[in-house]
Amino acid sequence: MIASIIAMSSGPFFWNSFPGLGPIEVGLMQSVLIITAVFMAVIGVLPLLGGIYSVQRRKWGFALAGSIIAIFGTFLLGILATVFIALSKDEFEQ
Numbered sequence: 001m002i003a004s005i006i007a008m009s010s011g012p013f014f015w016n017s018f019p020g021l022g023p024i025e026v027g028l029m030q031s032v033l034i035i036t037a038v039f040m041a042v043i044g045v046l047p048l049l050g051g052i053y054s055v056q057r058r059k060w061g062f063a064l065a066g067s068i069i070a071i072f073g074t075f076l077l078g079i080l081a082t083v084f085i086a087l088s089k090d091e092f093e094q
Contacts, residue, residue: 001037005030043069047078054085060092 009030050066053059067085071078 001033001040005033005037043072047073050085051081054081057091058093060085060089063092 047066047070050063050070053066054063064082064085067078067081069078070081
């Protein structure tokens with residue numbers, strides 16, 4: 001996404017590559033890509049925090065939430081993480 005945003009910022013060089021695109025359309029596409037990149041970064045941080053809590057065996061709810069969100073990134077590993085976190089609930093400090 002970052003490479004796409006940079007490519008679109010090259011101005012007329014990018015616009016001339018795609019007939020029918022002007023500065024307004026490119027600006028709109030850049031805005032959508034930036035919003036999507038920020039959303040993906042936030043979604044990427046939550047499984048990381050859940051993994052940290054699961055290794056420390058603290059805050060079972062955060063660990064479970066992180067593993068559920070990880071399903072959207074890597075389906076099989078997210079499912080396995082969710083199952084293992086759910087089965088090990090008794091090992092966590094509340």
